[in-house]
Amino acid sequence: MAAAVAKATENGSAAAEIGRPTNPMVTPMLTDLYQFTMAYAYWKAGKHLDRAVFDLYFRKNPFGGEYTVFAGLEECIHFIANFKLKDEDITFLKSVMPTIHEEGFFDYLKEIDCSDVEVYAIPEGSVVFPKVPLMRVEGPVAVVQLLETPFINLVNYASLVTTNAARHRFVAGKSKILLEFGLRRAQGPDGGISASKYTYIGGFDATSNVAAGKLFGIPLRGTHSHAFVSSYMSIDEILDKALKSHDGSRVCEDFVSLVQTWLSRIQLAGSLHGVFGETNQSELAAFTSYALAFPHNFLALVDTYDVMRSGLPNFCAVALALNSLGYKPSGIRLDSGDLAYQSNEARKFFRAIEKEFGIAGFGEMAITASNDLNEETIDALNKQGHEVDAYGIGTYLVTCYAQAALGCVFKLVEINNQPRIKLSEDIAKVSIPCKKRCFRLYGKEGYPLVDIISGESEPPPKAGERILCRHPFNESKRAYVVPQRVEELLKCYWPGNSCKPREELPSIKKIRTRCMQQLEQMRPDHMRRLNPTPYKVSVSGKLYNFIHFLWLNEAPVGELQ
Amino acid sequence: MAAAVAKATENGSAAAEIGRPTNPMVTPMLTDLYQFTMAYAYWKAGKHLDRAVFDLYFRKNPFGGEYTVFAGLEECIHFIANFKLKDEDITFLKSVMPTIHEEGFFDYLKEIDCSDVEVYAIPEGSVVFPKVPLMRVEGPVAVVQLLETPFINLVNYASLVTTNAARHRFVAGKSKILLEFGLRRAQGPDGGISASKYTYIGGFDATSNVAAGKLFGIPLRGTHSHAFVSSYMSIDEILDKALKSHDGSRVCEDFVSLVQTWLSRIQLAGSLHGVFGETNQSELAAFTSYALAFPHNFLALVDTYDVMRSGLPNFCAVALALNSLGYKPSGIRLDSGDLAYQSNEARKFFRAIEKEFGIAGFGEMAITASNDLNEETIDALNKQGHEVDAYGIGTYLVTCYAQAALGCVFKLVEINNQPRIKLSEDIAKVSIPCKKRCFRLYGKEGYPLVDIISGESEPPPKAGERILCRHPFNESKRAYVVPQRVEELLKCYWPGNSCKPREELPSIKKIRTRCMQQLEQMRPDHMRRLNPTPYKVSVSGKLYNFIHFLWLNEAPVGELQ
Structure with missing residues (x-):
């Protein structure tokens, strides 16, 4: 050669x-x-x-x-x-x-x-x-x-x-963030790599594909999976609980307790109309641990157990704890169920939190949706009315399923x-x-x-x-x-x-x-x-x-x- | 590494x-x-x-x-x-x-x-x-x-x-030859290479993909395209007209004339029920030239101009000329139109030629069909009745279109x-x-x-x-x-x-x-x-x-x- x-x-x-x-x-x-x-x-x-x-x-x-x-x-x-x-x-x-x-x-x-x-x-x-x-x-x-x-x-x-x-950009609208998440379902390794390159050209904002990020300089995005959530058994697994505040001025020695305090406040706040029994403790542990690793860009997948009864309150407890240390949490991802309904409920919940605890901007927390999205489902979401800010799109996008x-x-x-x-x-x-x-x-x-x-x-x-x-x-x-x-x-x-x-x-x-x-x-x-x-x-x-x-x-x- | x-x-x-x-x-x-x-x-x-x-x-x-x-x-x-x-x-x-x-x-x-x-x-x-x-x-x-x-x-x-x-093998039946022709329509380069590997595992007999042949030892198949046929203008373009007989015992100094003689005999034979005006001369030139290059495995694509009025008689003229020099031609490929009808007509024509000129086995000339084939179209061909011996399958197979x-x-x-x-x-x-x-x-x-x-x-x-x-x-x-x-x-x-x-x-x-x-x-x-x-x-x-x-x-x- x-x-x-x-x-x-x-x-x-x-x-x-x-x-x-x-x-x-x-x-x-x-x-x-x-x-x-x-x-x-x-x-x-x-x-x-x-x-x-x-x-x-x-x-x-x-x-x-x-x-x-x-x-x-x-x-x-x-x-x-x-x-x-x-x-x-x-x-x-x-x-x-x-x-x-x-x-x-x-x-x-x-x-x-x-x-x-x-x-x-x-x-x-x-x-x-x-x-x-x-x-x-x-x-x-x-x-x-x-x-x-x-x-x-x-x-x-x-x-x-x-x-x-x-076409996906057209139906989603210019204001939404579009993420290509298709590598695992692509037709072979460079079905994946080409998909990341060309969907970026076609108007996507970022990819999950690390190799494509390295090869083409495409912005990369990604947080954690269901497996990460279910890999935790209980909050006791977290040993190093200290977290420095965003401005570096102080150290919270027990971030876990801070999270638990916020969870109680959420559970007790009448204005949130919550029906929270116990939230799932594996999930709370996973979120807390992830926040300790990524306090600057905490984004959590909230549907491993139950979005409304567990994922959302757990997320908000961790997000409020981060907030009290000066961090701005990034948002949630929904990966199953009725995305229009869930995003609307999540938005209401975030706004209620904003009001209840006086946290300016909390209501505008970013909501990412994924799970077998395509032109039709995004169009249906638009018709139904939703509060999704970003879409993670895989299978239908990269395999050109239609x-x-x-x-x-x-x-x-x-x-x-x-x-x-x-x-x-x-x-x-x-x-x-x-x-x-x-x-x-x-x-x-x-x-x-x-x-x-x-x-x-x-x-x-x-x-x-x-x-x-x-x-x-x-x-x-x-x-x-x-x-x-x-x-x-x-x-x-x-x-x-x-x-x-x-x-x-x-x-x-x-x-x-x-x-x-x-x-x-x-x-x-x-x-x-x-x-x-x-x-x-x-x-x-x-x-x-x-x-x-x-x-x-x-x-x-x-x-x- | x-x-x-x-x-x-x-x-x-x-x-x-x-x-x-x-x-x-x-x-x-x-x-x-x-x-x-x-x-x-x-x-x-x-x-x-x-x-x-x-x-x-x-x-x-x-x-x-x-x-x-x-x-x-x-x-x-x-x-x-x-x-x-x-x-x-x-x-x-x-x-x-x-x-x-x-x-x-x-x-x-x-x-x-x-x-x-x-x-x-x-x-x-x-x-x-x-x-x-x-x-x-x-x-x-x-x-x-x-x-x-x-x-x-x-x-x-x-x-x-x-x-x-x-699934394609299942519907085609065990006796048919299945050829994977999908490289050009595959989802990226190794969509093509993986397709060749795995369709072979799934029961295909060969691929057109040279890289896959080299990498995996999969049998390779392929002849010529429409472009090859239309690249010829007239039979006069063929300068080197000599062809040695299969057993090497003699040399036909003017294979082109031999082909033309056979074409006349086909056109004149009443038993063939042919309605042949002039066949297309570009096509005749391309077939003759291809036969001079590949006398041992002459297979021609017969639908560039008109299967029944041009492609088939031209093919048979060349095939009969080869036959008279001891070669056994391989067959035809149909790439458009009603494949069931055309294959049946082609079979009848081959059998009539066998009878007319007493060429044993000519009637069983292999017929390959291609052109957007999939499970459904093969199933439809089966129901209709056809004489196809081999299928070349591309797009629907390798992109898993269904x-x-x-x-x-x-x-x-x-x-x-x-x-x-x-x-x-x-x-x-x-x-x-x-x-x-x-x-x-x-x-x-x-x-x-x-x-x-x-x-x-x-x-x-x-x-x-x-x-x-x-x-x-x-x-x-x-x-x-x-x-x-x-x-x-x-x-x-x-x-x-x-x-x-x-x-x-x-x-x-x-x-x-x-x-x-x-x-x-x-x-x-x-x-x-x-x-x-x-x-x-x-x-x-x-x-x-x-x-x-x-x-x-x-x-x-x-x-x-």
Whole structure:
């Protein structure tokens, strides 16, 4: 691999400061066997250097929505910057393609890198739509073919889970804190790591995943589990009971007694309308112990035994004890049951405590909810009315449970300057031929109006000039548009050996910011959860005519019998 | 890491010959932050060495079925054999837990490994059921807590996708070839690699994923894509037209003409009832070129333009040309449209060719089908009647689209020899306390009858002796069983420093064989797709009584108002 990087560096413009893929398993071997068998067939036919153009795109927005967020580009660029087969890879390939006896082919494989490849892409974190190429990949057909599987793999899930995160942010609202808690339920180790990265880009605030925090600098969050609570038997287990006050001016020698005193005060206060028998003592011990370890950010999981009869009073006793030493407790987490009801009751209880004991701000204690949350349950909570400040979301977010795959494809659209089309009985599966440019046209109100795809040699649309936008396959759907602003979508992220300037790969924070801005600028009816309006994707008049000319040319004429 | 392995080796019985996790990203940092904050709270309270027992189990079988296949164990054992935090990890943890000023805690973290941990597990590839612990993990509470997230991550998806594969095998039938084609749609790079590994264990025959082939020795399969077909413009592109016959005795100098001759013969043969105008010449060129590269295993994708009017006659022309040189072509792949109809028509066509030209065996040409296949579509094909010999299955298989997550949990059941229970208003979420042993009881016909969970100190069930099996939470459900055979389920796969013998980790082929045998021996009504009979999971009378004693003890008494 070192050689590959060195070589890429020699290429100057290309790989100089480009890193490696996050997952070391992302190598040229992470591809389908048929990419190698095709590479051989191309080589054998002397076609392997034919200059091909492939488009990577998807056909349908996920989750019943009308938008998608494009992600995964940086990993693709890191992948091709380091593309090089190792000797052991070649040995393995020989063993699985035993009928190939030409050493020359394997010598060729050994030599290839991506210096003859060019990659144009929409910036990562952009809002994107079906049929518009997210990436246009040009290069020797045999090499570009080898990139197909890893590129789709790196883009599919990344875009899917970023979109899922954006949808969860949309329904939760801007004011809520969103925490990604999905590592344990993710589809494998880097299902987890990618989920943490891309849900952050899609608008989450933090993750529980330590490895992702370390790799990407994503803020980390987490407190304790039910097991921590049930690992305590009684308050007597706490041996070191001393706690220094927040300002360091004094030491409370018996924090346990302080907690117990506060618990009695809560139990006796008439205004709290509490019906507290004994609270669970394991839980009280666990909370007290956790507060001794984290007095600055005490957040407790209150549903191990019974939220209202045990978790809440125990939490408040510990929180009030901390408060009396100058600390500001962080809040509670609810992980089961009726979250709307419990959060409302908890809020009432916190406010009553604030009033009863005159503790300013106690009523606004943060309430985090978790437990199998998704778009629908958050929407239901909103309709019901709740007091949740933060959501911890796992399974449904990271596995994209509502729709576990995005169907990105990678289609040949031109070879040796000849446009190619892939036909299908299903019109949605017919590919748009030609090497293309893509533009987003903006209207007067600043919203994007339509994306338009044109042939590479056509003059680009101009602000203030009328242009005809046609549906690629439906003759009757067309409209004139006078854009206020025109944005070219595909930019060069990998110029290979060409002298074209290369777009910088932005930091994860910048990608996240782009994503937030892009979502923000969409017309609201495209974004709503129920019956969103489809965003229009069109082709130029010239490209329309060419598609249909080629289609008729390639399709056999049927004969009814 | 080298140090960790060395140390484990010194421990003798433990890690000696145990490898590393497949994905280098599987490290102790691949965990939730709260595992580290809890570790600190335990350490701070002096409880970190308390001996804890955790059970890893799931609550509900996936995909509406009544069984699950357990997988992921080997990766878990590889993970703990190499468990060691690096200096840079410690530095990072200090930065994310800034309120912790005790150096002693980080010194402790630096030192920990899994030499004090013991892991008992059901053998990988076993058929398993809800509530029965798949793994029992014992050790210092702070260390075992750190294992929770990676263990669940490694087991959840592995078991889910293995089960999904087993279900696809069940509906496809034993005689069909099943190919995993999911890499591009998988949830990230090792969503792909794990999918290839575990679908093989679950009964698939091969994968398209080259990296998985290299890592695990799984058979590889793959031919060419639509892009390969459309990359050809005309038959004139083929320059080197010579092909040696299979036995090497002669050289056909113009294989292209031979193909064209056969195409004419097909087009002219009245018995074929063909309605062939011109077939697509790009396609004919691509097939011919592919055959020149792979004359020994020519398999063509026939739906790029039109299966019946172009793909099939083109394929047959090339296949007949190969046949006349002594080669045996492999078959076709259908990737769109009505697969039942097309496969039936293709079979008829192959048989007509066999008859017309007297080519023995041509009628039995293999037909592979792909294109968004899943359990339902294969079931529908079966009902419709089809001639498919092999299925290539991707998206629905590897993303477990029908249910994208298995809900494995990791619950504390005992600490310092004190049993612990996790309560919940939802009975299905109440955990079964105590360190346990688990047994599978077999009946006269050789089928498993029931799994029974008992306390560790209880005498195990014996063949021929009557034993009472009770539903863990439903008082009225109980039955006496006289097992013909008793199998203890949990075996020691990681004895840590203890002197217990360690079960060997079997090869992937052995795990696959175990899985096939386990599925085979189940009573058929548990396995059927529609309304399967639930398999019974029970507890011993003694454990039943203890659960309910503890439950009453821990739950607060309500007061109706």
